[in-house]
Structure formats: C-alpha cells, structure tokens
Amino acid sequence: MNRLLADTGVIFGRSMRQTLRSKTALTFGMLQPLLFLALMGPLLAKVDLRTGGSSWQAFVPGLLVQLSLLGGMFVGMGILVERHVGVIDRMRVTPLHPAAPLLGRTLRDVVQLVVQSALLVLLGLAFGLRAPVAGVLLGFVFVGLLSAALALLSYGLAMNVKTTPEFAAIANTTVLPMMLLAGLLLPMTLAPGWLDGVSRAVPFRYTVDAMRHLYLGEYADTTVLTGLAVTVGLTVVALWGGLALFRRSGRTP
Amino acid sequence: MRGMTPPVLDVHGLSRTFRLRSGPVHAVRGIDLAAERGEILGVLGPNGAGKTTTVRMLATLLPPSGGRAVVASHDLLADPGAVRARIGYVAQSGGLDPNCPVGEELVTQGRMHRLSRAASRVRAAELAADLDLEDLLERPTAALSGGQRRRLEIALGLVNHPEVLFLDEPTTGLDPGSRADLWDLVRRVRHDHGTTVLLTTHYLDEADALADRLVVVDAGEVVAEGTPAGLKDRHGAATLQDAFLAITGRATDTPATV
Numbered sequence A: 001m002n003r004l005l006a007d008t009g010v011i012f013g014r015s016m017r018q019t020l021r022s023k024t025a026l027t028f029g030m031l032q033p034l035l036f037l038a039l040m041g042p043l044l045a046k047v048d049l050r051t052g053g054s055s056w057q058a059f060v061p062g063l064l065v066q067l068s069l070l071g072g073m074f075v076g077m078g079i080l081v082e083r084h085v086g087v088i089d090r091m092r093v094t095p096l097h098p099a100a101p102l103l104g105r106t107l108r109d110v111v112q113l114v115v116q117s118a119l120l121v122l123l124g125l126a127f128g129l130r131a132p133v134a135g136v137l138l139g140f141v142f143v144g145l146l147s148a149a150l151a152l153l154s155y156g157l158a159m160n161v162k163t164t165p166e167f168a169a170i171a172n173t174t175v176l177p178m179m180l181l182a183g184l185l186l187p188m189t190l191a192p193g194w195l196d197g198v199s200r201a202v203p204f205r206y207t208v209d210a211m212r213h214l215y216l217g218e219y220a221d222t223t224v225l226t227g228l229a230v231t232v233g234l235t236v237v238a239l240w241g242g243l244a245l246f247r248r249s250g251r252t253p
Numbered sequence B: 001m002r003g004m005t006p007p008v009l010d011v012h013g014l015s016r017t018f019r020l021r022s023g024p025v026h027a028v029r030g031i032d033l034a035a036e037r038g039e040i041l042g043v044l045g046p047n048g049a050g051k052t053t054t055v056r057m058l059a060t061l062l063p064p065s066g067g068r069a070v071v072a073s074h075d076l077l078a079d080p081g082a083v084r085a086r087i088g089y090v091a092q093s094g095g096l097d098p099n100c101p102v103g104e105e106l107v108t109q110g111r112m113h114r115l116s117r118a119a120s121r122v123r124a125a126e127l128a129a130d131l132d133l134e135d136l137l138e139r140p141t142a143a144l145s146g147g148q149r150r151r152l153e154i155a156l157g158l159v160n161h162p163e164v165l166f167l168d169e170p171t172t173g174l175d176p177g178s179r180a181d182l183w184d185l186v187r188r189v190r191h192d193h194g195t196t197v198l199l200t201t202h203y204l205d206e207a208d209a210l211a212d213r214l215v216v217v218d219a220g221e222v223v224a225e226g227t228p229a230g231l232k233d234r235h236g237a238a239t240l241q242d243a244f245l246a247i248t249g250r251a252t253d254t255p256a257t258v
C-alpha cells in the first residue's frame, strides 16, 4: 500500500510537470468553457431556468460538469501518445506498482480540472454569479470525483484501442449524447417528460442537479445526496474498470 | 571459471503466437538462449524474425505463449517483479517523452526504480557524466540528435545497475561515428559492471565487432549459434555477411557494411 502511494506520487509529479510545461494544453482546455461562459451565459441572464435562483446558479455548475466531462474524457489522448512512443513500456519495465501509472495521471487530471473549475467560478463571479461559498467548495468535490471517473475510463479505453482516430471516435460519440442528455447547458427542468425520463439514465444528470442545489445553498436534500451517491458510485465503478482495462492492456500486445 | 556460474540468462523453448482475426502468427517458435555474466550476446535475423518479440517477452512486457526463462537469475514467469528490478530495456522505438528535459527524464527514471529523490539525482549526474549528456540536461529530448537520444535511452536503461541490458537495434539510424561510440559504450558497461548485454542488430559488422556470441533467428527459430569466428568457419565464409547468407538464404535488409 505504501509502495502504491509512493509510486503514484512519482507518476503524479512527473505528470504534473508535463502539464505545467505545456501551457497550450492548459489554456485550450479552459477555452471552451470560457467561451460558453462569456458568450452563452449572458443570453440566459434574464431567462427563468426553473431551477430556483438566478440563471448563473444553474449555468455555472453545468459548465463545471461539462469541463470535467470533456476534460476527463479526452485525457486518454495524452497516454496514447506516450504508449506509441514507448514511454508506457519503459515504465512497465521498472518495479513501479502496475496501478501507479494510471492513478498518478488521474490524480494530476483531478488537480488540473479542479483548478480550472475554480478559475471558471471566479470568472463567473465577474459575470454576475452569486452563490454561497460552502456550496461552491462542495461543488468542487463533485468536480473532482467526476473528473477522476472520466479520466480513469479514458485511460482504460486509450490503452486498449489500436489508433488515435479510433479513440477519438469512441470518446466523441459517447460524450456528446451524454452531455446533452445530462442537461448541462440548459437544465432538464425545461425538458418535456420523455426527455426528462431519458435523461435520468445518465449519471451526470444527478451530479449536475446536485451541484445546482449546492449553488442554491441546499446542502443535504435528497437531490444532493442522490447526486453524491451516484457520483461516488460512478467513480468506484470507473476505478475498478480503469484498473481492469489497464491490466488487460499489459497482457495484450 | 566459464560454465561454473549459473547463466544470468537462460531461456528454454520460449514461444509466442499472436492470434489475429486473419489467423495465428507464430512470431517466436521455441527459442533457446543462454548468456553468462558479462557476456555480449548478439541476436541477428531478418525483419520479422521475432527478435523484438523475444526481447519484449524477456523484458516482462509480453506474456510468452510457452516455454520458460530465467532472466537476471530470476524466473521470468514466477517473479517478473524481481526481473524488472534487475534489467534494463531499451526499445527499438526509444521511449522518450519529447517535451521532457533530459535531466528530468533521468531523475524520474531513478524514482521509478524506487531510488530516493537524493539518490536519483546522484545517479542521474553519474550517468550524465558517464554517457556524455552533461551539456544536454536542460534540453527537451525532442531536440536531441539520433546519437544523443540513443545515449539517453541507454542511460535510462542503466539507472538501476542492471544485471542484464536488452538493446533492441541500438544503432539503427546512427552515423558510423555514433555507432562506434555506442559500441565503446556497450563494451565499457560490460567491462565496468559485468553487465550481460543482449542486443539485436541488422548490422553484421556490428555483430562481428561487438558480440562475444551470436544467435541467428529466422521465422521465430534459432537457425545458428556460435562465436562470430565460429560461424564464419562453419560456413567456410570469409565474412559474417557470407555466413549469414548461407544460414538464412538471404541478405540482411539493411545494406551491410562488411
């Protein structure tokens, strides 16, 4: 266990330095949610999203979930490159714990996405977001869990596809419907019954609903607790799945 | 004392079949190999002979379909962890992070071998001095020349003072000067640390100059084995190139410079 922690720390440090070196990746990841915030947020300022509170209190949590969803889902691109140039093989011929390359990178992604989320919230304040501090901070817990879940699955997938286009195709086609169905940009409170029903099959729906309640200052109602349970559950499943996929990739050429 | 110590590398009937949709590919069909401490073993063979597949199996990266092996005095299948701690592996395709500075790559490799922070820095400095990388430590690996890159990759493979070093086509794409430097480096590693080196190559002059013993593989099987001189004698060949032709029935793919 100590070994796993120490080894994860080594890979986390290495990955963090990689991230800090590539300033482009950092800003590009931020660009999309920033554009949504700046160019779509104001459109909704006077619209009643039927979530209670201001439209910013519904919109910003949606953007944060979208950031972790997209940011997390595409981290696999990085490991694909490392796989193809042989970095992963080089790591595997060391006594490093076999789970460390996955966990260290995931931890880096969580840190990166939570920091980016915090920046987004700060900018949201400038645009007119008002929300209780405790709610915003608790929201970051959800962002962290969700980012971890998606990163784990993304790495697991990337280690088991043959080519980059294959990975991109799978990631794109799964993430887009999920994003729309979870009601990230516009909440499902506006949806007709059938769409609302379908959307309940998407786990991120519960995450974003819970975060919206947190931003309204409700910390322990059923929506928040359900959201927490679903998000934690998703992370546990992703951890199990990611580790299994990572192990599998070591047995196949 | 030859033959008294148990071989550091001892491979019996190692095989690997890839199952593809188009049918099975028998990449390696039961290879036997052995090498003693401090021996440089050259593995020759045409493209697709199964050299890389064999090395990847011995480096714990690919599970064998059959056979058994002792690598760095530990059983490959029973204790891959012990094997990993005692070998160095330099892949045919390198394995460098293009944006990572040379110095950082070296230190991180030490950390992955569970050296403390301080010990990895010391080891990185030692290797940088030893492999003539000291002026390059701040440079991203993408900005290295082919020869510099190979030196760094070998330095990474040496971080843990390996008992066995696997080099898969270490000099492919290098100019004659860099190749000669690399030969010197390999000899020095063997001389200074008694490291056993298994290297694959297409260059027959390299095999002749560097290896104590040669194994020729073709279509996944060992088709000849012996010292460079012995192989030439056995086939009445003046050069290793002629011997290789006699053994495999074809020239190596890369223009040999013998």
Ligand SMILES: Nc1ncnc2c1ncn2[C@@H]1O[C@H](COP(=O)(O)OP(=O)(O)OP(=O)(O)O)[C@@H](O)[C@H]1O
Pocket: A253, B018, B020, B025, B026, B027, B045, B046, B047, B048, B049, B050, B051, B052, B053, B054, B092
């Ligand atoms: N992952 C894989 N899946 C399917 N077949 C493979 C795989 N890896 C190697 N092979 C096949 O196994 C055989 C041996 O390949 P290998 O890479 O070991 O040859 P090699 O001797 O290293 O050749 P080269 O000199 O070109 O590097 C080839 O026919 C190759 O196509």
Ligand SMILES: [Mg+2]
Pocket: B051, B052, B053, B092, B168
């Ligand atoms: Mg090869």
